[in-house]
Amino acid sequence: LKNIDLELPRNKMIVFTGLSGSGKTSLAFDTIFAEGQRRYVESLSAYARQFLGQMQKPNVREIEGLSPAISIDQKAHSANPRSTVATITEIYDYLRVLYARIGKPNCPQCGAKIQKMTVKEMVDIVLEKAGLFYKKNKKGETTILAPLVRGRKGEYYQLLYDLYNSGFSEVYIDGKKKDLSERIILKKNYRHTIELVVDKLFPEDFLGINKEKRLRLGEALETALDYANGLVKIVLPNQEPLLLSSQFSCPQCGFSFPEIEPRLFSFNSPYGACPACHGLGTETLFSKKPCPVCRGRRLRPEALHVLINKKNITQVVDFSIEEAIDFFLNLKLSPKEQKIADSLLKEILNRLQFMADVGLDYLTLSRQAGTLSGGEAQRIRLASQVGLRLVGALYVLDEPTIGLHQRDNERLIKTLKSLRDLGNTIIVVEHDEDTIRAADYLVDFGPGAGKYGGEIVCAGDVPQILNYKNSLTCQYLRGEKKIPLPAVRRKNNKDSLKVYGAATHNLKNINVEIPLRRFVCVTGVSGSGKSSLLYDVVYTYLANKLNGAHLPLGKFKRITGLEYLDKAVLIDQSPIGRTPRSNPATYTGVFTYIRDLFAATPEARFRGYKPGRFSFNVPGGRCEHCRGHGYLAIEMHFLPTVYVECDVCRGSRFDRETLEVHYKKKNIADVLKMNVDEAYLFFKDIPYLADKLKVLKEVGLGYIELGQPATTLSGGEAQRVKLANELSRRSTGRTFYLLDEPTTGLHFEDVRKLLEVLERLVKEGNTVVVIEHNLDVIKTADYIIDLGPEGGDKGGQIVAVGTPEEIARNPKSWTGKYLRKKIFSAIAS
Numbered sequence: 001l002k003n004i005d006l007e008l009p010r011n012k013m014i015v016f017t018g019l020s021g022s023g024k025t026s027l028a029f030d031t032i033f034a035e036g037q038r039r040y041v042e043s044l045s046a047y048a049r050q051f052l053g054q055m056q057k058p059n060v061r062e063i064e065g066l067s068p069a070i071s072i073d074q075k076a077h078s079a080n081p082r083s084t085v086a087t088i089t090e091i092y093d094y095l096r097v098l099y100a101r102i103g104k105p106n107c108p109q110c111g112a113k114i115q116k117m118t119v120k121e122m123v124d125i126v127l128e129k130a131g132l133f134y135k136k137n138k139k140g141e142t143t144i145l146a147p148l149v150r151g152r153k154g155e156y157y158q159l160l161y162d163l164y165n166s167g168f169s170e171v172y173i174d175g176k177k178k179d180l181s182e183r184i185i186l187k188k189n190y191r192h193t194i195e196l197v198v199d200k201l202f203p204e205d206f207l208g209i210n211k212e213k214r215l216r217l218g219e220a221l222e223t224a225l226d227y228a229n230g231l232v233k234i235v236l237p238n239q240e241p242l243l244l245s246s247q248f249s250c251p252q253c254g255f256s257f258p259e260i261e262p263r264l265f266s267f268n269s270p271y272g273a274c275p276a277c278h279g280l281g282t283e284t285l286f287s288k289k290p291c292p293v294c295r296g297r298r299l300r301p302e303a304l305h306v307l308i309n310k311k312n313i314t315q316v317v318d319f320s321i322e323e324a325i326d327f328f329l330n331l332k333l334s335p336k337e338q339k340i341a342d343s344l345l346k347e348i349l350n351r352l353q354f355m356a357d358v359g360l361d362y363l364t365l366s367r368q369a370g371t372l373s374g375g376e377a378q379r380i381r382l383a384s385q386v387g388l389r390l391v392g393a394l395y396v397l398d399e400p401t402i403g404l405h406q407r408d409n410e411r412l413i414k415t416l417k418s419l420r421d422l423g424n425t426i427i428v429v430e431h432d433e434d435t436i437r438a439a440d441y442l443v444d445f446g447p448g449a450g451k452y453g454g455e456i457v458c459a460g461d462v463p464q465i466l467n468y469k470n471s472l473t474c475q476y477l478r479g480e481k482k483i484p485l486p487a488v489r490r491k492n493n494k495d496s497l498k499v500y501g502a503a504t505h506n507l508k509n510i511n512v513e514i515p516l517r518r519f520v521c522v523t524g525v526s527g528s529g530k531s532s533l534l535y536d537v538v539y540t541y542l543a544n545k546l547n548g549a550h551l552p553l554g555k556f557k558r559i560t561g562l563e564y565l566d567k568a569v570l571i572d573q574s575p576i577g578r579t580p581r582s583n584p585a586t587y588t589g590v591f592t593y594i595r596d597l598f599a600a601t602p603e604a605r606f607r608g609y610k611p612g613r614f615s616f617n618v619p620g621g622r623c624e625h626c627r628g629h630g631y632l633a634i635e636m637h638f639l640p641t642v643y644v645e646c647d648v649c650r651g652s653r654f655d656r657e658t659l660e661v662h663y664k665k666k667n668i669a670d671v672l673k674m675n676v677d678e679a680y681l682f683f684k685d686i687p688y689l690a691d692k693l694k695v696l697k698e699v700g701l702g703y704i705e706l707g708q709p710a711t712t713l714s715g716g717e718a719q720r721v722k723l724a725n726e727l728s729r730r731s732t733g734r735t736f737y738l739l740d741e742p743t744t745g746l747h748f749e750d751v752r753k754l755l756e757v758l759e760r761l762v763k764e765g766n767t768v769v770v771i772e773h774n775l776d777v778i779k780t781a782d783y784i785i786d787l788g789p790e791g792g793d794k795g796g797q798i799v800a801v802g803t804p805e806e807i808a809r810n811p812k813s814w815t816g817k818y819l820r821k822k823i824f825s826a827i828a829s
Helices: 024-042 091-102 119-136 157-165 211-227 313-317 321-329 335-357 374-388 406-421 433-438 472-478 530-546 584-588 590-599 602-607 668-672 676-682 687-698 715-727 748-763 804-808 814-828
Strands: 013-018 069-072 142-153 170-173 176-179 191-201 231-235 242-245 394-398 425-429 441-446 455-461 496-502 510-515 519-523 558-560 567-571 631-636 639-645 735-740 767-771 783-788 797-802
Touching: 013 024, 013 406, 013 433, 013 472, 024 069, 024 394, 024 425, 069 374, 091 313, 091 335, 119 211, 119 242, 142 211, 157 191, 191 211, 211 231, 321 335, 335 374, 335 406, 374 394, 374 406, 406 425, 406 433, 406 814, 433 472, 441 472, 455 472, 472 748, 496 530, 510 530, 510 767, 510 783, 510 797, 519 530, 519 748, 530 558, 530 567, 530 735, 530 767, 567 715, 584 590, 584 687, 584 715, 590 602, 590 668, 590 687, 676 687, 687 715, 687 748, 715 735, 715 748, 735 748, 748 767, 783 804, 783 814, 797 804, 797 814, 804 814
Parallel strands: 013 425, 013 441, 069 394, 394 425, 519 767, 519 783, 567 735, 735 767
Antiparallel strands: 142 191, 142 231, 170 176, 170 191, 231 242, 441 455, 496 510, 496 558, 631 639, 783 797
């Protein structure tokens, strides 16, 4: 960022756009959000601040009118196996309360209903049942029994003696009435049932009920409950005995139910978690086999036997979003239950409906967070924020349309606008055309990327700002610049990879033919089965057969056509490294040759320095004061840890002696600070380095530094580094390349450059298959495989196959509907 000043309107939807690396994220997240969060944290006590991590002031002179900021980025999901869609959105918290308040417990042993009743409720039941009988038959008796022993071995001499001394006269032993004044001998090894006769009531006690008689009945019930630990048995004439409980005890078998409270339904609490797997649902932390005790349901048996409309809590979280909405909208509750559940259901349905509105209706609530894409995780986090209904907040979002089909864009935009209309300010870093046109205010960054960017090209209200002539973004939006349709679509009906009977996840036993040596796009709404087909079925099989991998295979009958291929390459958006020590130079192998160059200089040879001297990962040449990190972590006890530049190496990572060695007047730290464009010119006379760096430029990464930590690269940047690494290798012309949304984070101009690179791969005879929603990419494909028609269980089928023109004419295809306008407007122009 080049010392920019910017004024943004409040309570508006603002879009930051521009070339990749032009400074959008630096302003939105690293400056505006960081300062908003820092100011909020600074308002807290020193005690509270120690738990909130380091909040360094961003490099900005002044920000005025700043609201408390909330970041919703693409790194929101957790690899924790306990984290699910339901827990992220807090739906599970509301479900736990719902089941604790209106759930109906059933005995895990015998299946009988368990009902906790007050003495008053029991009195009403006895009076109703007995009164109806005595009005017709003025005879018989009602006996109040206290079940003391239920099917247990023993002589029980002392128990019977104590009952007699307490003034009781009769008991039922194994169903037979006994007088306590008699000598009763029980067999020690025989299972006995002992029921104490507490009171007997006759017809006159029920006819003309008054306060005194109600009081007597209540006292009899209380006495029975005290002696039988919360259980009472009422024997009515000519009726089945009533077993009632003042606690959660089974009236049939006596099973003692724990207190039903929200933590009973928490798999993170010892009170509710399955004791065998401790709530993981699997045999071990790293196992995929379900726990043999809970069968993957995570909870103890008692929690699984509390039902609402005949469904326990795990059955509900196994619903898809769409199924869950239907379940909660059609709950059959009593007026009392409805009153209790009303506020809980409102919060649950609010979050569910939002996820359905942004195209996530195919996800199940039990889906683990670690299996979500960045775009899915971001929209789920947005669902929890919408549920909070905050006012006066600043939301900063990073490309929320990632992974979203064009069909669902409009619904997402509507949701963002509703968040704005509550009285919030929305800043969206975005390249999607629909989102840009829907914004209230547009800020375009540029004019280039990296050191060539960091300026405001234009800023203003939409659509007036779209007429700005010097904005590359506006030129694409006006149609002056465009990604052209290919002059000819490749046709090759001979060589193909044929998949038979693919049935992984939601795939419906489909047969698919993927033409080889072409540019193929796999499309469809979110959750339609694209990744299941290409990753779980096609890539795992090819990698095992061609690359010698040992990946778990998806479900399919057979795959033919391997004789046309010799290698399979997956280029996804996972990080190129998990630590700041990994960077583009180390990943692509460029750093190895750079170190060799420095080791070959006269100064290094004179000093006896080897290539390892120029590595910050091992002792020898790195700064040992900071161990090659470039910074120091200072513990502040009750304050957050402070990270400061190393006062010895000044952030260079190397010691003084190492930095004294120069190649073309640059030391090793200077080289690592170069961006790819600068490094390409610097090393243009060294073929290997120049070739590697040229490919990084061609995929649109000329602005990133060679030593930029891998942890600071976006998923799209990491994917393009991998792509560049593959492109720099010698091609056999028989490689199967699989890419997942390679346009993530790319501006229109960057998409054009990327397509040129992919085109080069196909021209060499390779097969390039991409999972994509970007219509500019889809329209340039040779062949499209469109899955759907919907997501989840309603997907997993082949909707249409063929050229983009054929897909556009297919009325059954959602992709075709939006592609139609893109293709035929391009032809018309």
